[in-house]
Amino acid sequence: MVASLVIGIIFLVLGLALRYWINRRKFYRRSPMGVEGFSSYESSVLIKLIEKVGKWIAYALIIFGLLSLWVYSLEKKERQQPEVTTENL
Template sequence: MDLLYRILGIALVALGIFINYSINRDRFNRRNQAGIEVFPSYGSNQSAQFAEGCGKTVAILMILAGIILLVASLPQ
C-alpha cells in the first residue's frame, strides 16, 4: 500500500506542477510589449480569469494532496 501512496503522491505533485506551469505560460503568452494582458473581449477576460483561478486552486490542492500521500508513505 505504501508503494501505491508513493506513486500516487508523485503523480499528483507532478500533475499539479504541470497545470500551474501551463496556466502561467498561457498568461505570459497573452501579454503584449507593455506587459499588459490582451483579450479580444471583456467576456473572454472574465472567463479566462475564472478558469485560471479554478485551475490554480485545483493544482495547489493536487500538490498538497500529493505531499500528504508522500509523507503517509514514509516508513515509520
C-alpha cells in the same frame, strides 16, 4: 505502501504541471508593454475565472501529493522498526 508513493508523485507532478501551464499561458498573453490582451470582455472574465479555479485545483493536487508522500514516509518508517514484544515470565 507503494500506492501512496505512486499517487503522491502523480498528483504532485500534475499539480506542478497545471500551475506551469496556466502561468505560461498568462505570460504569452501579455503584450510587450506588459498588458494582457483579450479579444473581448467576456473572454477576459471567463479565462481569468477558469485560471483561478485551475490554480486552486493545482494547489489541491500539490497538497494531496505531498500528503501522500508524507504518508508513504510514515509507512516506511513504521515498517523498518522491529516489533518489540514483552512476555510475562
